[in-house]
Amino acid sequence: MTVSMSRRTFLRAGGGLGLAGALSACSSPVVTSITGGQPATADVIFWHLFGGGDGENMAAMISKVQKATGKSVESTLLSWGNPYYTKLALSASSGRPPDVAVAHLSRLPLLAQADLLSPVDDDQFSAAGVTKDNFTPAAWAKSTVDGRVYAVPYDTHPFVWFYNTDIAEKAGLVEGDGLKPMKGKDDFVAALKAMKEAGGGDYAAVMSITADPSTCWRFFTMVYGGLAGPIATDDGTNLDIDKGAMEETFAFMQSLTGDLGLMPGNATSTTTSTLFSQGEVGSAFDGEWQIPTYRGVKLPNGKPLNFNVVPFPALLGDEPVAYADSHALVVPRSDGRSPERTADAIGFIKGLLDESAIWAGGGHIPAWLEVQKSPEFLKQDPQSNYIRAAFNAVYDPVGWYTGAGSDFQTAVGSVISSVLSGATSPKSGVSQLTSSLQNFSSARPPVT
Amino acid sequence: MSSTATVAAPTAGVATRTTPKEGRDAPSDQNRAGWLLSAPFIALYLVFLIGPVLLGIVISLFNTTTVTPGLGEFVGLSNYGDVLTNKDFWASMWHSVLFTLLTTPLLVLLPLLFAILAARLVRGRWFFRLAFFAPYVVPSSAVCLIFAFMYTPETGLITNAFGWFGLTAPNFLGSTFGAWFAVVLLTLWWTFGFNFILYTAAIQEIS
Numbered sequence: 074m075t076v077s078m079s080r081r082t083f084l085r086a087g088g089g090l091g092l093a094g095a096l097s098a099c100s101s102p103v104v105t106s107i108t109g110g111q112p113a114t115a116d117v118i119f120w121h122l123f124g125g126g127d128g129e130n131m132a133a134m135i136s137k138v139q140k141a142t143g144k145s146v147e148s149t150l151l152s153w154g155n156p157y158y159t160k161l162a163l164s165a166s167s168g169r170p171p172d173v174a175v176a177h178l179s180r181l182p183l184l185a186q187a188d189l190l191s192p193v194d195d196d197q198f199s200a201a202g203v204t205k206d207n208f209t210p211a212a213w214a215k216s217t218v219d220g221r222v223y224a225v226p227y228d229t230h231p232f233v234w235f236y237n238t239d240i241a242e243k244a245g246l247v248e249g250d251g252l253k254p255m256k257g258k259d260d261f262v263a264a265l266k267a268m269k270e271a272g273g274g275d276y277a278a279v280m281s282i283t284a285d286p287s288t289c290w291r292f293f294t295m296v297y298g299g300l301a302g303p304i305a306t307d308d309g310t311n312l313d314i315d316k317g318a319m320e321e322t323f324a325f326m327q328s329l330t331g332d333l334g335l336m337p338g339n340a341t342s343t344t345t346s347t348l349f350s351q352g353e354v355g356s357a358f359d360g361e362w363q364i365p366t367y368r369g370v371k372l373p374n375g376k377p378l379n380f381n382v383v384p385f386p387a388l389l390g391d392e393p394v395a396y397a398d399s400h401a402l403v404v405p406r407s408d409g410r411s412p413e414r415t416a417d418a419i420g421f422i423k424g425l426l427d428e429s430a431i432w433a434g435g436g437h438i439p440a441w442l443e444v445q446k447s448p449e450f451l452k453q454d455p456q457s458n459y460i461r462a463a464f465n466a467v468y469d470p471v472g473w474y475t476g477a478g479s480d481f482q483t484a485v486g487s488v489i490s491s492v493l494s495g496a497t498s499p500k501s502g503v504s505q506l507t508s509s510l511q512n513f514s515s516a517r518p519p520v521t
Numbered sequence: 522m523s524s525t526a527t528v529a530a531p532t533a534g535v536a537t538r539t540t541p542k543e544g545r546d547a548p549s550d551q552n553r554a555g556w557l558l559s560a561p562f563i564a565l566y567l568v569f570l571i572g573p574v575l576l577g578i579v580i581s582l583f584n585t586t587t588v589t590p591g592l593g594e595f596v597g598l599s600n601y602g603d604v605l606t607n608k609d610f611w612a613s614m615w616h617s618v619l620f621t622l623l624t625t626p627l628l629v630l631l632p633l634l635f636a637i638l639a640a641r642l643v644r645g646r647w648f649f650r651l652a653f654f655a656p657y658v659v660p661s662s663a664v665c666l667i668f669a670f671m672y673t674p675e676t677g678l679i680t681n682a683f684g685w686f687g688l689t690a691p692n693f694l695g696s697t698f699g700a701w702f703a704v705v706l707l708t709l710w711w712t713f714g715f716n717f718i719l720y721t722a723a724i725q726e727i728s
Contacts, residue, residue: 159587162587162588163587166587166588166589166590167590183588184588187586187588187589189588282695283674283692283694283695284694284695337674337675338695339674339675339692339694339695340674340675341669341673341674341694343669343670343673343676343677344673344674344675344676344677347673347675347676348675348676490695494692494695494696496695496696512607512609517584519586519587519588519589520586520588520589
């Protein structure tokens with residue numbers, strides 16, 4: 074044989090070198106994936122679920138925090154909704170979670186009760202300012218599960234009322250920075266009728282109903298929340314439905330799309346954005362995160378779309394209610410995380426809170442009061458109009474199956490959508506929603 | 522090295538290759554090479570397909586969750602009981618059957634008709650063949666988005682087209698009848714091309 078290296082020997086040597094390289098640093102992902110430790114490819118490993126405008130804002134905040142703290146951050150964007158929470162839960166239960174992750178507060182109960190999160194009410198967090206008095210009370214309360222705090226809330230994102238300022242002005246509804254004070258459904262309906270007349274179109278308002286159970290659920294929870302408490306209690310295992318209140322809620326909602334003819338009963342999210350951005354309707358009911366959708370939009374006549382956003386007035390009850398959720402930062406439990414990494418994680422969380430005025434650009438209300446009261450946020454328009462929605466916030470009922478993007482929202486929201494479209498009567502809506510909810514409340518909970 | 526011997530064999534003549542030793546080794550060498558070459562596939566197939574399927578069967582007998590490690594409590598066949606008594610499960614089974622009943626006859630007959638028509642054309646045949654097949658290469662997500670736009674109530678193209686003739690469009694995305702119509706029409710437009718090509722090939726006697 075010649076001394077020259079054969080192809081096979083070469084490949085063998087190359088493979089060996091590659092493997093040695095992969096294994097050389099004991100913190101390498103290859104080793105940690107086998108040993109079960111945490112990969113340490115950066116000082117802070119961060120998971121989130123924000124694409125689009127929110128994703129850009131998050132990237133800007135991270136880069137500012139990295140510069141300020143001098144700690145490297147590896148941020149991973151995962152797909153929104155159920156897949157995200159499955160991944161987060163599996164990473165924590167298998168002992169390889171990120172150092173910091175984003176979670177909706179509506180999704181917190183299951184993660185906390187399954188013991189997948191480290192509480193954030195210890196001395197280290199308190200020293201960084203993570204204490205009750207520094208946050209919006211409703212968000213802080215929702216971060217607390219069984220008496221312990223498991224998440225650092227950094228926003229509240231409510232369901233709000235978008236209105237076309239030109240149409241509202243023509244209808245004589247504007248007062249100061251917002252709409253004239255209203256109390257009760259009669260004032261609300263009168264305002265919508267005036268908008269329909271002033272706008273000259275077929276409808277006064279639009280909301281995404283068809284194929285959008287989450288939006289239907291948000292509107293319903295807000296209206297029903299004025300009359301009664303959560304529809305499920307005891308961690309979701311007990312149904313607590315006020316049938317009279319629910320039927321009244323459904324009847325009111327259906328009247329808007331039915332008899333009163335104020336809203337189309339079949340609009341999709343595309344119909345909603347098209348009708349509102351073309352100035353064909355005076356109002357749109359949607360989450361504040363749609364604000365970027367309508368910024369800089371031109372009407373068909375070439376003039377800019379002027380709009381404003383306000384919280385809903387009290388509708389069926391005496392007090393205004395805002396359906397909302399919050400984004401929060403959690404620290405998934407990991408036995409192998411060193412004290413240094415924990416300190417870096419806390420520094421990162423504090424950094425994001427301090428930069429949450431950037432986050433507010435996407436329409437969200439900062440939960441960190443220091444930023445919420447800062448001139449930097451207060452000058453943001455229309456975000457500063459609906460701060461009080463964060464204080465009137467009603468979240469999803471506490472349960473292992475509820476929360477943003479959950480099957481529960483899809484199932485219950487479909488019934489509400491069918492009531493709004495006129496296909497189901499309010500009375501039958503109550504029984505359908507009850508039976509749909511029973512599927513969840515009677516299922517075996519994953520944690521007891 | 523045995524591979525060197527095999528490569529050298531032809532120069533040594535036929536006699537060398539038929540010695541008992543070489544005769545036994547060559548096929549087993551080939552076998553070994555075959556196994557080695559298939560090994561990466563077999564390993565991945567076992568780890569990512571067969572393994573998970575078997576594990577799935579095991580998990581179906583336990584109350585397993587994603588938030589707690591381990592299999593959880595053994596529940597026998599009660600998960601199957603839950604599924605078989607679930608209204609939503611039977612509704613989705615029925616929807617699959619109905620979908621097949623609605624689309625299959627259309628997808629068998631219409632492409633045949635159009636393939637015959639296209640084959641009889643003298644001029645522009647290539648254009649119709651291309652036009653009928655083109656939708657098939659569009660990714661399903663793009664097809665769904667385009668149709669969702671067209672079916673949109675109040676503002677969509679199809680919905681507005683009904684208005685041009687003074688008709689009211691059914692609620693394509695929000696009513697039972699409308700949704701079936703919408704899904705069947707979309708499926709027909711999108712998958713029509715594949716059957717069309719099969720018939721065209723048969724008409725041209727490509728076997």
